[in-house]
Amino acid sequence: MSKSLRLAALTALAMLPAAGSFAAEHEEHAGGMPQLNFGDPLLVAQVFWLLAIFALLYVLMAGVALPRVASVLAARRSRIDGDLEAARAAKDRADAAMADHRSATARARAEAQGQVASAVARAQEELAVKTEAMNAKLAQQIEAAEAQIATARAAAMGALRQVSADTAAAVVARIAGGADRGLVDAAVDRELSARGHA
Template sequence: MPQLDFGNPLMIAQIVWLLIIFGVLYYVLATYALPRVEAVLEDRRRRIEGDLEAAQAAKAEADAAITAHREATSKARAEAQAAIAAAMQSAQLEATQRSEALAARLADQINAAEARITAARDTAMGALRQVSTETTEALLHRLTGQSEQAAVGPAVDRALAARGLG
């Protein structure tokens, strides 16, 4: 290789100058540049460690907040369930009371209606007995010309009883 021709006198001078420049460059870099780079790297390492510690602290705080939130949510859910159960019991009790009151009122109305129906039936039956008796007497009088009130009354009662109306 012609570049490494050590027999050339210029080659030795170039190697000497290479070593001098390399030594000066090494001294400048070791004295000025590398300490600054080392300081920047150390600062960066400390900042990253600090950020990691802050992140771990924030994570721990977030975990504690999540735990507190879950506890509060479960407590609120339990309170809501209790409130719903109480409201349901209250509503059922109120519905039962209203139902009982309505049933009592309807029973009273039914009893009153049955009493009116019984009175109307008795009145109608009394009127039926009277109309039947009068009609029978009128027919008997027209057909025979005689009126037997003593025999007509019991006969009408027997006829009505036979038909289940008496």
């Protein structure tokens, strides 16, 4: 930037002689540039007016205007800082609430899982007890039924022997004309046991 400034200043300085020559022809007061006409009382007075006016500006700025700007800027900064602080606190609270929520959820989930597991265990236990009872009852019934069958079978076998013996005695009596009942019974028994029906 300083390079371009220097260039601008050089250009400006280069313009000066040319500017002076424009004026040299027609300016009434001697000596070209009015800025260099130090005989002009207005030019000298300008400096004193400048000092007075600049002093006034300094008093107005340093005394009134700039402190006002500074206070407004400070108020804004403190307000922004306050808001940021509040936002940070709110975020911390939200984070804490979130963490609470998360741990509560985890606790509730663990509790629920425990309850489910215990309920399942209880149900399985009950089921096992019932199954055992049912099995025992069924086994009893089967046993009773088997016993019944065995009785029925024995009765049937007894009836079969009676019928066989009667039939055999009747057949022998018909053929041989009288039969020894004891011999017939023994022969039927022998025959039945030989066939595996005793």
